[in-house]
Amino acid sequence: MKAQADLSIEFCGVRFENPFCLSSSPVGNHAEMCARAYDAGWSGIVYKTIGLERSFNVVMPSPRLNTLNVFDKRFVGLQNAEQITDRPIKDNIKDLLWLKKNFPHKVLISSVMGYVDEDWAELAKMSEDAGADILELNFSCPQMAHKTAGYRTGQDFHAVEAFTEIVKKSCKIPVIAKMTPNITDMIPVALAAKRGGADAISAINTMRAITEIDINNFTPLPNIHGHSSPTGFSGPSVKPIAMRFVSELYNSKPLNLPVSAIGGIETWIDALHFLLLGATNLQVTTGIMRYGYRIVEDMIEGLSDFMIERNIQSLSEIIGKAAQKIVDPSEFNTRFQAISMVDEAKCIGCGQCYISCQDGANQAMIFDKISRKASVDEERCVGCMLCKHVCPVWDCITYKEVDTTKIRHAAIF
Amino acid sequence: MKKAIDTEKIKQFQSMREPLTLQAAIRESNRCLLCFDAPCSAGCPAGTDPGKFIRQIKFYNYKGAARTIRNHNILGSVCAFLCPVEKLCERACSVKALEDPINISGLQRFATEYGKHFQIEPLRKSEKNQGKIAIIGCGPAGVGCAAELAKMNYDVTIFEREDMAGGVPKWNIPEFRLPAEAIAYDVENLLSLGVDIRFNATIENNEAISMLLAEGYMAVFISTGLSVALKIDLFDNYINALDYISFLRSVKFDHNNIDLKNKNVAVIGGGSVAVDSAVSAKACGANKVYLISLEHLDELPADKGEIELAREMNITFKAGCQITDVNANEKIITGLKGMEVEWIKPENFSPSNVRKVEGTTFALNVDLVVQAIGTKPGYEISRFHKSLQTRGKGIIEVNDLFETNLEGVFAGGDVVNAGSTVVQAVGEGKKAALSIDNYLKNRENKA
Numbered sequence: 001m002k003a004q005a006d007l008s009i010e011f012c013g014v015r016f017e018n019p020f021c022l023s024s025s026p027v028g029n030h031a032e033m034c035a036r037a038y039d040a041g042w043s044g045i046v047y048k049t050i051g052l053e054r055s056f057n058v059v060m061p062s063p064r065l066n067t068l069n070v071f072d073k074r075f076v077g078l079q080n081a082e083q084i085t086d087r088p089i090k091d092n093i094k095d096l097l098w099l100k101k102n103f104p105h106k107v108l109i110s111s112v113m114g115y116v117d118e119d120w121a122e123l124a125k126m127s128e129d130a131g132a133d134i135l136e137l138n139f140s141c142p143q144m145a146h147k148t149a150g151y152r153t154g155q156d157f158h159a160v161e162a163f164t165e166i167v168k169k170s171c172k173i174p175v176i177a178k179m180t181p182n183i184t185d186m187i188p189v190a191l192a193a194k195r196g197g198a199d200a201i202s203a204i205n206t207m208r209a210i211t212e213i214d215i216n217n218f219t220p221l222p223n224i225h226g227h228s229s230p231t232g233f234s235g236p237s238v239k240p241i242a243m244r245f246v247s248e249l250y251n252s253k254p255l256n257l258p259v260s261a262i263g264g265i266e267t268w269i270d271a272l273h274f275l276l277l278g279a280t281n282l283q284v285t286t287g288i289m290r291y292g293y294r295i296v297e298d299m300i301e302g303l304s305d306f307m308i309e310r311n312i313q314s315l316s317e318i319i320g321k322a323a324q325k326i327v328d329p330s331e332f333n334t335r336f337q338a339i340s341m342v343d344e345a346k347c348i349g350c351g352q353c354y355i356s357c358q359d360g361a362n363q364a365m366i367f368d369k370i371s372r373k374a375s376v377d378e379e380r381c382v383g384c385m386l387c388k389h390v391c392p393v394w395d396c397i398t399y400k401e402v403d404t405t406k407i408r409h410a411a412i413f
Numbered sequence: 414m415k416k417a418i419d420t421e422k423i424k425q426f427q428s429m430r431e432p433l434t435l436q437a438a439i440r441e442s443n444r445c446l447l448c449f450d451a452p453c454s455a456g457c458p459a460g461t462d463p464g465k466f467i468r469q470i471k472f473y474n475y476k477g478a479a480r481t482i483r484n485h486n487i488l489g490s491v492c493a494f495l496c497p498v499e500k501l502c503e504r505a506c507s508v509k510a511l512e513d514p515i516n517i518s519g520l521q522r523f524a525t526e527y528g529k530h531f532q533i534e535p536l537r538k539s540e541k542n543q544g545k546i547a548i549i550g551c552g553p554a555g556v557g558c559a560a561e562l563a564k565m566n567y568d569v570t571i572f573e574r575e576d577m578a579g580g581v582p583k584w585n586i587p588e589f590r591l592p593a594e595a596i597a598y599d600v601e602n603l604l605s606l607g608v609d610i611r612f613n614a615t616i617e618n619n620e621a622i623s624m625l626l627a628e629g630y631m632a633v634f635i636s637t638g639l640s641v642a643l644k645i646d647l648f649d650n651y652i653n654a655l656d657y658i659s660f661l662r663s664v665k666f667d668h669n670n671i672d673l674k675n676k677n678v679a680v681i682g683g684g685s686v687a688v689d690s691a692v693s694a695k696a697c698g699a700n701k702v703y704l705i706s707l708e709h710l711d712e713l714p715a716d717k718g719e720i721e722l723a724r725e726m727n728i729t730f731k732a733g734c735q736i737t738d739v740n741a742n743e744k745i746i747t748g749l750k751g752m753e754v755e756w757i758k759p760e761n762f763s764p765s766n767v768r769k770v771e772g773t774t775f776a777l778n779v780d781l782v783v784q785a786i787g788t789k790p791g792y793e794i795s796r797f798h799k800s801l802q803t804r805g806k807g808i809i810e811v812n813d814l815f816e817t818n819l820e821g822v823f824a825g826g827d828v829v830n831a832g833s834t835v836v837q838a839v840g841e842g843k844k845a846a847l848s849i850d851n852y853l854k855n856r857e858n859k860a
Contacts, residue, residue, distance in 0.1 A: 072440045351450060
């Protein structure tokens, strides 16, 4: 029997068997889907956001998805014009009850969105009564552009604080405030949520974006009967932005709240990146929409093997380890300089490094047209490593520290 | 009407050679490393510049890709079907160091089809006239030379013995390997450049070249190719021993009169034309088809894909074998006797370099023999000019600039290189065109 590392975490005082959860979206739309997700290995589910029919009359647009494709690589990002649930509240509550009853050891998180104070209070109470372990407050849906709902709430510090406070007064279970990335600085909003009593922050919701224009009829996609809108963008493309926000939340001393990370997680390495930047809990949707619930198997196995290889007993040992290394660019130590080095035996002679260095860096690459081998002009190389990033042989070009007493002739950019 | 070529395997072979779909072309072009000083481009004898047209496909510039191919290689569509890419551009592909090389012929097919379908603007001749030039022979070398000269604003006339343009690809390459539309499209491009083709133009006069020069043609390019098949003495005087040129031509243009049902066919030779003949015989309903070659299986000069097709069509390979005797009923061959052979010296694949292996005698019942062992020039070269320098079986001698020993007379293609690929011939025609242009400019400067 293969060794299995302990992947459990504690988040908002609740134990999760592993950090992997469904984020609030169509992947957790009803009980039958959620049951299959639990069976696949996901430790927790943030159920698709519920609202009250008296406040939201949800009619989903169609089509409501479009992807970002980069050359032959499709689905690098996903744009959706989905809204909160369009199912009746009584059905969703029934599903929450059923899930808690049938999966008592799994974690059930109810995502809610109110319109007025009373909505938030009522939804919190209903969720708690239905067995939810935690509440997540949806302050961030890019498609719900009501004045006091959706991502505009998430841009309004006072609303976030006030709604969080109402929810906290209406129930006893822990509360996560879900942030929108459609804002310059997330910290003031997260602090507002904290003042309202939030126990944790989740980030990021999707980014308002336009993925593509149909060049035949000049209409942005998805083309919803002749119109479109900048709507929620997610997937691997937003991961770098999500990582930035997560690290800022983690590193904020006044905030000091646990973070649930969302944004482009598909593999155990993505998961590890977020843990290292300070996330305790992880949420996934786009990866599941693309590949199905089964991807959690590889996340669990991969992360477990990594922990065993590195002798890590608990994920708490590594959470935030990379976030500690984030500084302001002005604090970089530039006394250490390096140049690139080409392993001639591995060079296949395509010359991409030469083209990129010529046109995009410091003209420091030498390409021998006869032998078709690249080498580095050490006098000219500024160690930007553009060459390494374009090389089709991943380990051919490496980074070598050089005598720092030498003064560089020229600098890139 | 009975169709000669209708077997399932051939259909599969053809579909394998279908142009890549848009989706497949996008995927394939994105495997390309977009090399600096692309080795694939250096590997193309005609300078078709695959490195550039693949880049253009990757960046969604499909029409640009079609233009690159057509502007660099007037037989771009034909070459996309016929090129032995594994010996040329794909052999040079850098991706090979990591995985399978880029499917360059597939991408070339995609781009030419795209250009055809979306009707990129035709090539146009400019109004300027640099003078008249005569080309003898409308095969790949002649066409390559003509297009290049026309682009340099020369007034080009091609004299063609047959009634259609295209040379070897037109007459001797089976339809399943090269659809007629591909040749038609390339010839259409040639004609839009204003090149004049005179069909059924036999060169009868012994001083044809002098006459052309006297008629005001400033230079002559000879690209008459190799139009006569070599034959084996052993089969002299038998009426059912054909050469591959007449056999393939009959299959292509007169296939309703060919019925090989229940007949056994022996093809002698190991190159592409031998394999084409064997596959065509099978497709015409032959029972057993033998491919008898001195070369062993791993030495066959034919393209890999063709050999694969021949195997799938159950052609019997008698590789490393030689025919030693004929059984005949008067003028009709009824059977062949042969033996296995081995090379005396290594790396010399010539009939004089074999010795028979004792105890390997075999006998085959055959109803038709097709000889596909090589070709020679179809004209007595002296017809062109009595002092034109030749060697061997009438191969014209030229220097690096494709100049013959006669002032103003150039030659290229098979009649010079003694038999190579279509793409090589196009390349030689192009290079000769540049030489002709230089020669005429120098002459003008001197005058």
